[in-house]
Amino acid sequence: MAKEKEFVKEITPQSEDFSRWYIDTITKADLMDYSPVRGCIVFKPDGYELWEAITRELDRRFKETGHRNAYFPLFIPESFFEKEKEHVEGFNPELPWVTEVGGEKLEERLAIRPTSETIIGYMYSQWIQSYRDLPLLINQWANVVRWEKRTLPFLRTSEFLWQEGHTAHATAEEAEAETRQMLDVYTDFVENELSIPVIRGQKTPSEKFPGAVATFSIEAMMKDGKAIQAGTSHYLGDNFARSFEIKFLDRDNERKYVYTTSWGMSTRIIGALIMVHGDDRGLQLPPRIAPTQVIIIPIGPAKTRERVLLATDEVYAQLKAAGIRVRVDAREDLSPGWKFNEYEMRGIPLRLELGPRDLDANQAVLVRRDTGEKETVSLDDLAQRVPVLLSEIQQSMYDRALAFRVERSEPVSDIAQLHEVVRTKRGFALAGWCGDRACEAKIKEETGATSRNIPFDPPQTLSTCVSCGKAAAHTVWFARAY
Amino acid sequence: MAKEKEFVKEITPQSEDFSRWYIDTITKADLMDYSPVRGCIVFKPDGYELWEAITRELDRRFKETGHRNAYFPLFIPESFFEKEKEHVEGFNPELPWVTEVGGEKLEERLAIRPTSETIIGYMYSQWIQSYRDLPLLINQWANVVRWEKRTLPFLRTSEFLWQEGHTAHATAEEAEAETRQMLDVYTDFVENELSIPVIRGQKTPSEKFPGAVATFSIEAMMKDGKAIQAGTSHYLGDNFARSFEIKFLDRDNERKYVYTTSWGMSTRIIGALIMVHGDDRGLQLPPRIAPTQVIIIPIGPAKTRERVLLATDEVYAQLKAAGIRVRVDAREDLSPGWKFNEYEMRGIPLRLELGPRDLDANQAVLVRRDTGEKETVSLDDLAQRVPVLLSEIQQSMYDRALAFRVERSEPVSDIAQLHEVVRTKRGFALAGWCGDRACEAKIKEETGATSRNIPFDPPQTLSTCVSCGKAAAHTVWFARAY
Helix, strand or coil: CHHHHHCCCCCCCCCCCHHHHHHHHHHHCCCEEECCCCCCEEECHHHHHHHHHHHHHHHHHHHHCCCEECECCCEEEHHHHCCCHHHHHHHHHHCEEEEEECCEEEEEEEEECCCCHHHHHHHHHHHCCEHHHCCEEEEEEEEEECCCCCCECCCECCEEEEEEEEEEECCHHHHHHHHHHHHHHHHHHHHHHCCCCCEEEECCHHHCCCCCCEEEEEEEECCCCCEEEEEEEEEEECHHHHHHCCEEECCCCCEEECEEEEEEEECHHHHHHHHHHCECCECCCCCCCCCCCEEEEECCCHHHHHHHHHHHHHHHHHHHHCCCCEEECCCCCCCHHHHHHHHHHCCCCEEEEECHHHHHCCEEEEEECCCCCEEEEEHHHHHHHHHHHHHHHHHHHHHHHHHHHHHCEEECCCHHHHHHHHHHCCCEEEEEECCCHHHHHHHHHHHCCEEEEEECCCCCCCCEECCCCCECCEEEEEECEC | CHHHHHCCCCCCCCCCCHHHHHHHHHHHCCCEEECCCCCCEEECHHHHHHHHHHHHHHHHHHHHCCCEECECCCEEEHHHHCCCHHHHHHHHHHCEEEEEECCEEEEEEEEECCCCHHHHHHHHHHHCCEHHHCCEEEEEEEEEECCCCCCECCCECCEEEEEEEEEEECCHHHHHHHHHHHHHHHHHHHHHHCCCCCEEEECCHHHCCCCCCEEEEEEEECCCCCEEEEEEEEECCCHHHHHHCCEEECCCCCEEECEEEEEEEECHHHHHHHHHHCECCECCCCCCCCCCCEEEEECCCHHHHHHHHHHHHHHHHHHHHCCCCEEECCCCCCCHHHHHHHHHHCCCCEEEEECHHHHHCCEEEEEECCCCCEEEEEHHHHHHHHHHHHHHHHHHHHHHHHHHHHHCEEECCCHHHHHHHHHHCCCEEEEEECCCHHHHHHHHHHHCCEEEEEECCCCCCCCEECCCCCECCEEEEEECEC
């Protein structure tokens, strides 16, 4: 709002203090504000607009893969949680409880949902009777609450927004295939829309979802070398089916338990988007997800203004007709230089400058946010050139992020090395692991790093455990994580 | 799900028991299910799909009128409610309270939001500093909770989904204009997308929103003659600005309170859609909002099946290319007759039948859900004819609903007449009212009818109070209401 226009607040450089950089950036770009409720943020319009773009793209992919949306209650009766032992233990410390309504105490406490496996499991037990009801492929867009001790805007807030898919299948194989398919959907979305390269793999048992048989994740590296789990897909086996008696009459006339999955992506992906691409000048948004892809800034003295604005309108109409999300900033009380900084800070992928001399030459200047490269383009070619440039930016942001991650990742053979990679060099360490939880715990205690996942496709296979030196059962990525 | 296919459950006729008809219809059409949480329903995919269509159309209109979406916390600290006296009194009996998290008691209780004026008011007091920050035009899509004693699916549930707009303006005039504008937006949406004619007007003081200066509403008549308040727009004056100290520095260098508005439409509109248009065969969806506008049903014996299906695919592609939301039901184990009933029950506006004899004649049969009229159309003309028919259905559903309301509405001059109109004839009564709350309360007690609104444009003006016989200050619509 107006304050920003009046007081230019500097962004702390990433190299000086990455956390300060993050808070400065999201504040200055007006994405969020702190709320008076502990650990809950307000998504301001520019921040919420990113979430709208994310939901649109994810929702389209869910529907294309045969899922439909539904909506289940916010409240979960206490008795439901207790039906799945691991689940209740995993979530209990973070649950807010509604104990009274109006002036009266409730007979049974109601939790605010931290995730909806239990209530959806109960409903599925009512809906599923026969093999003809399967597969049941449902997604929910909702708010969920997990009371967090330490919070960070977007990345870890007590209330957050997300989608949670919940599916039921006749066989374990089908449910496993669904779990993989949704991990593929997340990968496609995050890599192609957000230009964030991810590492795909399986979580170790200590990091899996409470109640799951197996959890798969996509993990991304932030610019400070820390990891963010960008999305997870869980194969729940028949655990929830047994807890909630979700059975179906199969073709062979036997009553069997279904196999279920769940998968989710949340507003924390906004935090990842910022931390993967942002730089000391502010945000950098990949063109495919940017609410505004091109900002047009008319320049030149007052006497040529009218002529320039006419041309600006034409360029605007031309780009809009080409399907580009474009805006014009024609405010007169702000200098072009101020505007250049402003839109660089807001991460708009491409700036289009148009002045009287450009008009004389029938051209405009395009400036890329990612590289700062400038080029002059004939006004007649803009509608062809801009989409090409936008896709070059999209790809180049991905390539840069991938190169950064590769450069910051290395194999290690003992804990001292692992410590050096994750703390001194600030990166990801690939390590052998024997499979013992004690070794994983020791690594965490000594280095602060957690196992991110057991990658499907590791760059190499390591044969001894980084902690105990015994034979490794798995090759695992370790990193400090948000 | 499968159960429905196996057991055809009859829908209770409207004339026999309208409430039973409603529950039978929404259950059979698979729109919702009851949840294990008191007063909360599950929106099943077919029901949620209606809400998705509604949100898409409303959201577009909000953005076209300059509003942006944001998201505020679910929780509201107790102290916030107490800042606006009328507001807290209005909502207190319905508020669920979070009193503990994990195992620990909270220092301050948190309410689950029943509406967000208070928390948004607090944020606005932080964001608004100068006249340049105004107007502030924000909308939120969210779940809200109002614990209800008596619930009815969609129409009155403890948790429901809605949008709530919250705007702040420099002057009372601007805020009043916004209040009216949003009532216009609601009217346009409900009349043109949902084919529901509405009565626009102002709520009496006893029916206005707690904390508002004035509440405006659109009211619709259901097929049982009862009213539903389909949307409300509130002018809040500077009430919330004073409670939350929302002030701005004006051009004249004085600090002034802003004027605010709020406006909302919720999932109860789905209930209205069903009760205005449904009939003894089930749902009737207006084409513009129907998730599926045309259902194609191939008919004829097995030996012609392949040929018919080829033609069906062509017709499907042709209609889809024309921007029509179309589906094919080619299931072989179900008869055409069963399918006709099924899609009539589900309210699909238009059925397209295609059999071998139609193909010989290069034609298809179109059957309207609203009138049952059939026509044969050349296959070459389908892409032209179907959109025309869909808009005729849209208009004709509106006309029918309007004629029904007009027929069931009449002016009354005493309470006995009012009683007869709202209870025996099951309609709306137009009555003079002196402005005294006691008269309004007496009418409610003796007839069960509440004042719906003081219409902007009454069919006639009445000069004496229907209750006390004194001079009328207003002409008011009274009705029994959901």
